[in-house]
Amino acid sequence: MGGLNAWGPEPLPGGATRFRLWAPGAPQVVLDCDGTHLPMTPQDDGWHVADHPGGPGTRYRFHIGDTPVPDPASRRQHGGVHGWSIVPDHSHDWRVPHWRGRPWHEMVIMELHAGTLGGFSGVTQRLPVIAALGVTAIQLMPINAFAGDRGWGYDGVLPYAVHEAYGSPAELRTLIDAAHELGLSVFLDVVYNHFGPDGNYLGLYADRFFHRDVATPWGGAVAVDEAPVARFFIDNALMWLRDYRFDGLRFDAVHAIDNPRFLDAMAAEIRAALPDRHVHLVLENEHNDAARLRADGYDAQWNDDFHNVMHVLLTGETSAYYADFADRPAERLARALSEGFIYQGDPSPNQDGRPRGTPSAHLPPTRFVSFLQNHDQVGNRAFGERLTRLTDPAKLRAATALMLLAPQIPLLFMGEEEGSDSPFLFFTDFHDELADAVREGRRREFAKFAAFADPDARERIPDPNAPDTFAQSHPQPGSDALAWRTFYRDLLALRHEHIVPHLPGAVVLGAQVLGDAGVIARWRLGNGRQLTLAIDLADAPAPLPQDAGSPPIFTTDERFAAWVE
Template sequence: MKRRHIMPFGANLTDAGGVRFRLWAPGVAAIVLQLDEVQELPMVATDSGWFELTVPTANIGSRYSFRLPDGLLVPDPASRYNPEDIHGPSEVINPAAFEWSDGDWRGRPWEEAVIYELHVGSFTPAGSFYGVIERLDYLAELGVTALEIMPVSDFPGHRNWGYDGVLPFAPDAAYGRPEDFKRLVDAAHKRGLMVLLDVVYNHFGPEGNYLHAYAPDFFNPRHTTPWGAAINFDGENNRAVRDFFVHNVLYWLEEFHLDGLRLDAIHAICDDSSPDIIEEIAEAFMSVRGSDRHVHMVLENEHNQARYLGREDTDVIRHATAQWNDDIHHVFHVLATSESDGYYSDYAAEPTRLLGRCLTEGFAYQGEASAFAHGKLRGEPSGHLPPAAFINFLQNHDQIGNRAFGERLSHLASPVVMEAVTAILLLSPQPPLLFMGEEFATTQPFLFFCDFGPELAQAVTEGRRREFSRFARFSDPAARERIPDPNAEATFNACVLDWAAIDNAPHLAVLELHRALLSLRRQWITPRLAGMGNGDPKMNQLSMRALNLRWRLGDGSLLTLAANFGEDVVEMAPTVGSLIFATSNLDNVMTKAGQMPPWSVAWSLQSGDHS
């Protein structure tokens, strides 16, 4: 089976032979195509700032760049592959050359989602798409049903989180060729694994973004962002810009047969138009979903805008499938560590109540004032939404990597605490997300790393250390100097997972806990999630550190959580129905008597029509 997405820009093979090159460059009067470093071919200017040229002698593997009137050579912004990194020439790719073997794959319903976030470069010592393939059987056995891959779009250098990409259509050559990424997707589908990809539509990285030189209309200076002028989704001459990103969505979903995308930080997208770009992207998802495929649009949105998560009366998704729920991470973190610095301060006063609200209503902040944001109101009501709309997690790349030393939660909290919060994460009705290595309590940190050129590298290192100067522990310049240099290769190497650890204590026990919990989820929870609506949730807070929650699942059964996050024994109502899971510090006698020792969790399920 062949797959190809037809784009109105970039380099496309023609049916008659040769290649059609097309570039939107409204800021210049002329463009010259440099082909294979020897031919200089003037392109034809058409309307609305477009330049195009069909070259009969160009073929698969041809290298090409665009020369601007001032002599600057730039890569194709819609390049499918840039083998010599972001400053080098682009390569003509034949998308139909790859033979897919997953013709029967239609994806998986979202209720089945158990997500595993990974960074291709540090997930395995190989640091490549092939390295991920070698671990797919392990992930399937673990109980994962979806990979979420941090951005792979071409970034500067050999090491980067991926959010500094500048060529959104080109998988980075450090990980392999485009067909290698397709092999990964194909292999994942053979094992029943969905593949989601992080994409960045709110900015381009600081190195290698040449669009300003020939397409200044790509940006709208009316909106300012941390990265400069915003991408032009709502200003004059924006149609080509919007098409660029809409086609990027379709490119990944169709040509790479991905099962979904996570849109990074949409709160940083500036767009006053209607429909806005998020709504237009949702239409693109619907066009693919209509072809009998499950494809999922996931958001990161600090503003807690429930409007993008709405469902129709028939549970048909209007826009996004789900959103990363940062609120629940922050509550978990405060409960597990007692930290209250920075944004954790908004959750420190009543973490147990806010955890219950997240588990039963989605967001903790649904329009309330945020003290951390100087009293600004944050969020929209979300209690009407189904649990499936909120992705829960204890860790992710941001929440670990934005710490000075990249400590994971298991480095900060005791095993007893970790067992309790992990049991809540993996058996709650919301889809859970694990960050690579979390499932075996890896000792490796996840630090911020990059590989910028010398002009930018020093500024990034100094800026990174300056960010932490407002924290008491880093008020001393000497303390800030100990923060790892993001550009140092050693910083990246420290993050590469050590897979030999999974066979040894204490990592094996943590891994077995995750496997057991995900097996219980697959047996007891997942089959009952479809059709549950918001679950008619009930919350009973028993003390400042203990609560009891209940949901009605899609088959009418009642799922109950009893949890004690305090240091004292708490009296609770005896378990009703079948006990699904209890933490290792609970025995059947205590559970039946309704006594919960410190940091204990019990899940039970009552079948039938009970009120």
């Protein structure tokens, strides 16, 4: 610990604490510890430092002129993102102290929103059922502190602090410990590309934190080329992995960071810091940048291309970004299964014909995370509909079987394993003018869709700030929940028996189109056996190929079959 660029409170011998703040735009900063004011000492490059005898549990904040602000690297808050920061206590009696994680090829991930599941304690109670299904990892949507009680977490403003409404840091550690006892890895979704609109004070005293002349959907780009800014995020990643023992991180929308050198440096430092654990790093990257997916970099990327073409085949929707997948969808699915990315430098109609992506056929299939649903793809719909409301059940079963038995790493979204048809909506907890702006902005987003061209139609889109919008988003089992759970459990049992042990060294043998909505794909597994998957999502499917030398290990509704020979 320590050093000029270290953020957040640092324990000192004897129980005291050293406080630091990077405030290059503030000539003077005052530390306020429970009402005791102490001028901080300016140091090089805009840092301000002060020591105080208060230890864990001490409430503190900084004063920039007449404005009190929380520590941007606060580990815990009292009274929300505008309230007091608290000196943390990282002690915990870990029940599984020697947990080292699971190798990447064993991952079957379920994405969870802690708030809709009853906070950290609610998630902890669900873990045995999740593990019994055959899932090997959970991924929490962002849990950093954001304004209000309800939200997705991507509007966070204090990346180091656990969101109060979800529970305490101790309860989060208990959740992770319980998961490890069950053999589950735990991932966290982190957001390093922007801050939310309510509670971000950095611009008040650290304007260099942002490049105001580089536009992103959230304002000026985060200046990760500044050493203190890079340190802020890299140390945040290390905090979650060390202090809480998360097994991996999913980095949200790194295309909005648009700095491969920073991404590579962050991955390298994390790898060097934790060489004896299975720590996994996953990207969301609209640029489809295959160069980041290498052994010393990032384990995998969320493959939106796979989702998008599957969504077109399942629903027939071709609006907005689905237009990029409307033409020849079966051919595009074959490319996703055999090469990973569909867009590998090809012109994107949805992006005015600009090329998107880089070649990815050389990468192993486990570099790609496949999904049929996630928080974005469900929650960014106007009414948050799941696939159970958008497609034929037989098609959905076939698509699910393809996702769970293909060599790519599968990701589930909470509730899909129970056939949930409850929505997952976009919800926030803003107030006054900001609440109005978010509600109206949300409705304007859908004006380009034919179904919402009429302003009266847009008025039906749920208000993100209404408490009922959040309440509706709690996943509820579908009417045929038992059948769906059995379906997922059986498929995952087959995956763990026939596929997972032999994913290291697996190579693609090719994929061919079967009609307008069908594909057959083949891989050579690491043990030399061949995995063959065939699917047809046409309204009137043709008979699947029967040229395999042995009976299939799994079939469904004459739309899907899997062989291992």
